[in-house]
Amino acid sequence: AYGKGSSEQITTYESFMDQHSYDTLLLENGLQTALQRNELELYYQPLYNSSTGALSGTEALLRWNHPDFGLVSPADFIPIAEMTGLIVPIGEWVLKQACQDIQELHEAGFPEATVSVNLSVRQLYQQNLVETVCAVLRETGLPPEKLKLEITESMAADLESSSMEKIRRLQQMGVHFWIDDFGTGYSSLSYLSTMAFDGLKIDRSFIQRLLERTPDATIVRSTITLAHDLGMHVTAEGIELERERLLLTAWGCDELQGYLLARPQPLCELKKLVAPASFE
Ligand code: C2E
Ligand code: MG
Ligand code: MG
Ligand code: MG
Numbered sequence: 359a360y361g362k363g364s365s366e367q368i369t370t371y372e373s374f375m376d377q378h379s380y381d382t383l384l385l386e387n388g389l390q391t392a393l394q395r396n397e398l399e400l401y402y403q404p405l406y407n408s409s410t411g412a413l414s415g416t417e418a419l420l421r422w423n424h425p426d427f428g429l430v431s432p433a434d435f436i437p438i439a440e441m442t443g444l445i446v447p448i449g450e451w452v453l454k455q456a457c458q459d460i461q462e463l464h465e466a467g468f469p470e471a472t473v474s475v476n477l478s479v480r481q482l483y484q485q486n487l488v489e490t491v492c493a494v495l496r497e498t499g500l501p502p503e504k505l506k507l508e509i510t511e512s513m514a515a516d517l518e519s520s521s522m523e524k525i526r527r528l529q530q531m532g533v534h535f536w537i538d539d540f541g542t543g544y545s546s547l548s549y550l551s552t553m554a555f556d557g558l559k560i561d562r563s564f565i566q567r568l569l570e571r572t573p574d575a576t577i578v579r580s581t582i583t584l585a586h587d588l589g590m591h592v593t594a595e596g597i598e599l600e601r602e603r604l605l606l607t608a609w610g611c612d613e614l615q616g617y618l619l620a621r622p623q624p625l626c627e628l629k630k631l632v633a634p635a636s637f638e
Contacts, residue, residue, distance in 0.1 A: 382438060385424075385427075385430065385434065385435055385438050386438050386442055388424055388425075388426075389422075389435060389438060389439060389442070389444050389448075390444065392422055392424075392448075393447060393448060393451055395425075397422055397423050397424065397425070398420060398421070398422055398423075398448065398451065398452075399420075399421045399422075399423060399624070400418045400419065400420060400421070400452065400455050400456055400459065400625070401418075401419045401420075401421050401622035401623055401624060402416040402417065402418060402419070402459070402473075402622060402623060402624075402625060402628045403416060403417045403419060403615060403620060403621065403622040403623070404416050404615070404619065404620040404628070404631065405417065405472075405474070405593060405613050405614070405615045406613065406614050406615070406619050406620075407612070407613060408603075408606065408607040408611055408612060408613060408614050409607070413468075413471070413631070413632060414470070414471075414472065414613055415471055415472030415473060415474060415506070415613075416460070416471060416472070416473055416474070416628060417473075417474040417475075417476075417508075417615065417622075418452060418455075418456035418459075418473055418474065418475050418476070419432065419476075419622045420432050420436070420448070420452055420476075421622075422435055436478070439478075440478055440479070440480055443480060445478045445480050445481065446480055446481060446484060449477065449478055449480075449481045450481075450490060450494075452475060452476075453475055453490070453491065453494050454494045454497070454498065456473050456475050457473065457494050457495065457498040457500040457505065458498045458500075459473075459625050460472075460473040460500060460504060461498045461499050461500045462625075463625075463628065463629065463632065464500075464504075466629060466632070466633070467632075467633075468632045471504065471632070472503075472504045472505070472506055472534075473500075473504060473505060473506065474506040474507075474508050474536065475505065475506070475507055475508065476508045476538065477507045477508060477509050479509075479513050482509065482513065482521050482524065482525075483521070487524050487528075488524050488527050488528055491505075491507075491528055491533065492531070495531075495533075501532070502528075502531045502532030502533045503532045503533075503534070505533050505534065506533075506534040506535070506536050506556070506557075507528070507533060507534070507535050507536070508535075508536045508537075508538040508559065509535065509536070509537065509538060510537070510538050510539050510542075510543065511537050511538070511539055511540050511541070511542060511543030511545060511558075512542075512543040512544070512545060514537050514543075514545075514549050514553070514555065515543055515545030515546065515548075515549045516545075517549065517553065522552075522553060525553065526553075529554070529556070534556040534557070535553075535555050535556055536555065536556055536557045536558060536559060536593075537555055537557070537558040537559065538559050539559065539561040540558040540559055540560050540561055540581065541560060541561045541563070541564055541577065541581065542561045542563065550588060554589070555590055556590060556591060557585065557590045557591035557592060557593065557612075558581070558585050558590055558591075558592055558593075559592075559593045559594070559595050559615075560578055560581055560582075560592065560593070560594045560595065560611075561595065561596075562595050562596025562616075563596075564577055564578050564581075565578070565594055565595065565596045565597055565598075565602055565606075565616070566596060566598075568602055568605065568606075569599070569601055569602065569605075575605075578594070578606070578609070578611075579609050582606075582609050582610055582611050586610065591612045591613065592611055592612050592613070593611070593612065593613040593614070593615055594606045594611050594613075594614055594615065594616070595615045595616060596615070596616050596617075597614050597615065597616025597617070597618045597619060598616055598617050598618050599618060600618065602616075602618070603616075603618060603619075
């Protein structure tokens, strides 16, 4: 193998790589059958209107109950799903399940709720994305305005014309497009002037440093102004402290998401959360 006869460091690196790819292989194998074996589940994290405090929507977050490893974090398996292309069928399942679940929530007496679904770049490249979304909305009965598709800032900054076209067609139908993890994409802002996005989510890393570092507070405040001046809504993710909530509300951030307010939870828990007090 390469690195023969050289330093210890390389050996360490190689064995790390071996272990790493072995785990990846195990996860990759498991992921092939995860859908059929019903090991995938959606959790929903509530989003709140900052001025009224009312629940405004939810973000669908994928969970994988691996038979041997237990709960695997999306941070670990989404990259594998993207690498192998499995994200396409998985993403389609997520979309359908999320729309179905939220339509159920509407019928249970909460017709305002929106659902945010994370879209992978591989899904955006699918030629039939628009048709897939249309079919899901038709089958589940969810009104298009209640669906928000989130794409990361790096995806948004690097759109091909065919992807722009798909986004515009879906927006014309009423589906919303949001920029996720805003501020982490190392990109220019020019995409914000070419495409009309509906909103942006300020990345958790900025919220985490909000109280400690003045520059981060400035960036958050300016991002809120920037979004509003461009006609976009703005959500802050990862709020863990009351002081963060107060500041973001004072600065006019429209919507709040974070452990302080609510954690991601299964649909049944979400239903209890929105049920009128008389049913509790
Ligand atoms: P994201 O879309 O930025 O989702 C927000 C993440 O922040 C979630 O992590 C959520 O649980 C976490 N979070 C929310 N509030 C707090 C907080 O107050 N403190 C902390 N420490 N964390 C908070 P999660 O569920 O582990 O998902 C991680 C990422 O995996 C997501 O980031 C998203 O990029 C990706 N992902 C999750 N589900 C899907 C999916 O269905 N499809 C695709 N393509 N990606 C997904
Ligand atoms: Mg997201
Ligand atoms: Mg996010
Ligand atoms: Mg994030």
